[in-house]
Ligand SMILES: Nc1nc2c(ncn2[C@@H]2O[C@H](COP(=O)(O)OP(=O)(O)OP(=O)(O)O)[C@@H](O)[C@H]2O)c(=O)[nH]1
């Protein structure tokens with residue numbers, strides 16, 4: 405049985421009372437435990453080492469906040485760093501190219517390429533309203549092409565007719581030609597697996613990539629891959645340059661350490677998680693969720709969340725500085741919404757948001773309130789960093805894309821942007837005058853006073 409990380413750390417820190425900062429010894433002791441937790445989660449050793457070094461540097465000398473104990477403090481530092489190392493925020497699939505665009509699926513044998521090709525086809529068809537053409541380039545494994553065709557038929561999505569004896573390059577060309585006449589938006593090329601990195605197949609992949617110029621080259625990898633994750637990712641990336649990663653079998657027992665390893669060596673984002681064998685079991689990769697899974701088993705999340713609510717005053721200070729310069733953006737709004745979520749529900753805080761007060765009565769009791777915040781966060785998270793910083797660029801088509809990504813109507817995106825504008829105007833008017841009380845009481849109290 406595992407001892408939970410928080411238990412372990414509490415043990416270490418019990419003797420540390422009444423001191424103001426974390427000493428190097430304290431931090432070293434804590435990092436030993438975190439190292440074990442990361443290794444147990446199957447993060448590759450070199451990645452663990454580097455991660456620990458960075459966390460140490462951040463933790464030593466860190467001032468202890470009164471309301472948070474040192475164990476919580478360290479967990480928060482490590483959790484934040486882990487989220488950062490996993491990519492901070494979910495990253496959307498890249499579809500910014502004229503049709504037909506190509507998505508290339510590569511990976512080791514049995515990693516889940518064919519299943520994931522079908523999952524992506526389904527997602528692109530239903531959520532993004534794209535016309536998809538599936539094509540299998542796997543002429544090596546018997547019945548591999550048939551496997552993809554069968555999945556395509558079940559989903560009623562187009563697949564390239566199988567021509568016996570045709571080589572992968574020829575199939576790729578045929579798929580691209582077919583796409584032109586068939587009004588296809590996205591061609592998904594499912595390639596043959598390999599047991600290990602094999603020169604011949606790699607050369608073939610390179611040719612296919614050069615020929616098809618894919619907008620996304622997904623490395624599909626099993627999330628239960630342990631220490632080998634680094635080598636696999638590095639080899640694929642070095643030879644054919646991937647753009648993104650999809651981890652399959654995230655529904656298994658593993659704690660997802662491969663995510664950290666692969667992201668670390670390639671610097672490429674992980675975009676999806678395979679959560680089962682069915683074609684609808686594909687989830688967007690969320691660094692926050694995966695971080696808590698890697699570090700511990702649940703209780704840690706609650707701990708850290710509580711700790712960060714308490715530590716929020718720092719964030720508020722940063723925010724106040726931004727406001728002073730008139731730089732309140734959608735990321736800041738997201739932080740405020742997250743804060744609300746953490747502080748236990750929306751109803752007590754609804755009044756803080758301009759525009760919502762009026763409909764508060766209707767929302768209350770209908771159980772709609774919390775899902776509203778969740779949806780608003782989903783909307784903001786579906787935006788690119790650039791869009792969050794500069795909402796002026798959100799034209800109709802961007803809004804549509806965001807709505808699709810967040811699973812809401814465009815109307816909701818518009819409403820959120822309107823709210824954002826109101827907040828921004830208010831902050832501008834507040835100017836410097838409001839700053840002191842803002843620092844003292846936080847945004848919530850401030851807005852209630854308006
Ligand atoms: N539990 C679970 N099983 C999965 C997932 N993705 C794929 N599988 C299963 O893994 C097995 C292999 O999947 P494939 O999609 O055929 O893998 P592949 O990479 O195309 O394999 P090759 O073409 O032989 O290289 C199948 O039995 C899938 O049902 C997942 O996210 N979760």
Ligand SMILES: [Mg+2]
Pocket residue numbers: 517518519542548594595596597
């Ligand atoms: Mg396959």
